[in-house]
Amino acid sequence: MRLRKTIIIALIITATIAAIWFGVGLIVMKNAIISYQPPKSGSSYEDLASTKCFNVARFSKLKRIELTIPSKEDGCLLSGTLIYNPTPSAKTIIYSHMITGSRWDVLKGGKIDSLLARGFNVLTFDQRAHGKSEGTVPSYGFLEKHDLDQWIDTVATIFPNGIIGVEGVSTGAATAILHAGEINPEKETYRKVAFYVFECSYSDLAKQLAYKINQHYYLPNVALSTSLKILDHPFNGFNIYNVSPVKAARYISVPVLFVHSKADSYVPTQMSEELYKAVHAPKMLLLVPKVNHAEAVDSPTLYWNTYDSFLKTIVKIKR
Structure with a gap:
C-alpha cells in the first residue's frame, strides 16, 4: 500500500512538472510567434x-x-x-x-x-x-x-x-x-x-528561446526542448529546429x-x-x-x- 501511494505521488509530481514545462514552452511560443504583434x-x-x-x-x-x-x-x-x-x-x-x-x-x-x-x-x-x-x-x-x-x-x-x-x-x-x-x-x-x-x-533559435525561458522563468532548457518536440510545427507552421x-x-x-x-x-x-x-x-x-x-x-x-x-x-x- 505504501509503495502504491509513493508511486502515485511520484506520478503526480512528474505530471505537474511536465505540465509546467509544456505550459511555459507554449507561453513562450505563443508570445514570440503565434500571437506576435509588432x-x-x-x-x-x-x-x-x-x-x-x-x-x-x-x-x-x-x-x-x-x-x-x-x-x-x-x-x-x-x-x-x-x-x-x-x-x-x-x-x-x-x-x-x-x-x-x-x-x-x-x-x-x-x-x-x-x-x-x-x-x-x-x-x-x-x-x-x-x-x-x-x-x-x-x-x-x-x-x-x-x-x-x-x-x-x-x-x-x-x-x-x-x-x-x-x-x-x-x-x-x-x-x-x-x-x-x-x-x-x-x-x-x-x-x-x-x-x-x-x-x-x-x-x-531553439537555444535562444531556451535561454529566455531560463532567464525569465528560471527553468532548465529541457523545459523548452520538451515542449518544442511535441508542440512546435502544429503551432508555429515551421520547425524551430530548422x-x-x-x-x-x-x-x-x-x-x-x-x-x-x-x-x-x-x-x-x-x-x-x-x-x-x-x-x-x-x-x-x-x-x-x-x-x-x-x-x-x-x-x-x-x-x-x-x-x-x-x-x-x-x-x-x-x-
Missing part, C-alpha cells in the same frame, strides 16, 4: 525623425524609391525603400532589421549617413509582419531568408554587376546568416552577396564581420563567438564593451573603424 510606435519614420538620431534635412534631399515585391514563399507583399547615394554608385548595402523593428532602424545612430559616406546605396525593407510588409507572424529567419534573397535579386537587377553587402541586426542578422550559408553559395555570381555584417545574432544560424555558418563562403555587445542581456555574447568559430571564410569579430543589445553603433569610433578595416583588409573594397 509595436505600433517607436520604429516608424515619423518616430525616428522626431529624434536627433539622423540628419532629417539631408535625408529629405536624397533620391529614393519605394519598392514592393510579392514573396515567392506565400505571396505576401513586402515593402522596402532604396536610398541612392548622392554620388552615383553600384555598391549597395541591404539592411535587415531586428524583430519588432522596421526598415527605418537604419536611421538609428547615424548609420544611414555613415553608410552613404562610404559610397553605398542602401536598400532597407520591412520584414514580413512588420511595418508596411504583409504577413501575420514572423518565422525568425525560416521564411525571411527567402524574402532577403528576393531583395538581393532586386538590387542585382537595378545595379547589374554591382557590389552587394548585407547587414543584419539581431533577428535580421540571424536571417542574413541563414541566407549566407544556405542560399548565397549557390547563387549566380552577379546576384551573389560579396560580404555580410552580422550584429548580435543568436546562434540557434532555424539554426550556427549550422548555416559552416557553409558561408564570403567575408563576414561579426559584431556583438559585451553587455548584451538579450542574446548572449558567446553566441556570436560560437558563430565566428563556425565560419571558415575570411572573417572578423568585434566585441563592443558596455553597450547593450543591438547598440554597437552607439560606440561609433570603434564600430566604424572596425567596419572600415573589414572592408579594406578582408573584403578588399576601397572606401
Whole structure:
C-alpha cells in the first residue's frame, strides 16, 4: 500500500512538472510567434525623425524609391525603400532589421549617413509582419531568408554587376546568416552577396528561446526542448529546429564581420563567438564593451573603424 501511494505521488509530481514545462514552452511560443504583434510606435519614420538620431534635412534631399515585391514563399507583399547615394554608385548595402523593428532602424545612430559616406546605396525593407510588409507572424529567419534573397535579386537587377553587402541586426542578422550559408553559395555570381555584417545574432533559435525561458522563468532548457518536440510545427507552421544560424555558418563562403555587445542581456555574447568559430571564410569579430543589445553603433569610433578595416583588409573594397 505504501509503495502504491509513493508511486502515485511520484506520478503526480512528474505530471505537474511536465505540465509546467509544456505550459511555459507554449507561453513562450505563443508570445514570440503565434500571437506576435509588432509595436505600433517607436520604429516608424515619423518616430525616428522626431529624434536627433539622423540628419532629417539631408535625408529629405536624397533620391529614393519605394519598392514592393510579392514573396515567392506565400505571396505576401513586402515593402522596402532604396536610398541612392548622392554620388552615383553600384555598391549597395541591404539592411535587415531586428524583430519588432522596421526598415527605418537604419536611421538609428547615424548609420544611414555613415553608410552613404562610404559610397553605398542602401536598400532597407520591412520584414514580413512588420511595418508596411504583409504577413501575420514572423518565422525568425525560416521564411525571411527567402524574402532577403528576393531583395538581393532586386538590387542585382537595378545595379547589374554591382557590389552587394548585407547587414543584419539581431533577428535580421540571424536571417542574413541563414541566407549566407544556405542560399548565397549557390547563387549566380552577379546576384551573389560579396560580404555580410552580422550584429548580435543568436546562434540557434531553439537555444535562444531556451535561454529566455531560463532567464525569465528560471527553468532548465529541457523545459523548452520538451515542449518544442511535441508542440512546435502544429503551432508555429515551421520547425524551430530548422532555424539554426550556427549550422548555416559552416557553409558561408564570403567575408563576414561579426559584431556583438559585451553587455548584451538579450542574446548572449558567446553566441556570436560560437558563430565566428563556425565560419571558415575570411572573417572578423568585434566585441563592443558596455553597450547593450543591438547598440554597437552607439560606440561609433570603434564600430566604424572596425567596419572600415573589414572592408579594406578582408573584403578588399576601397572606401
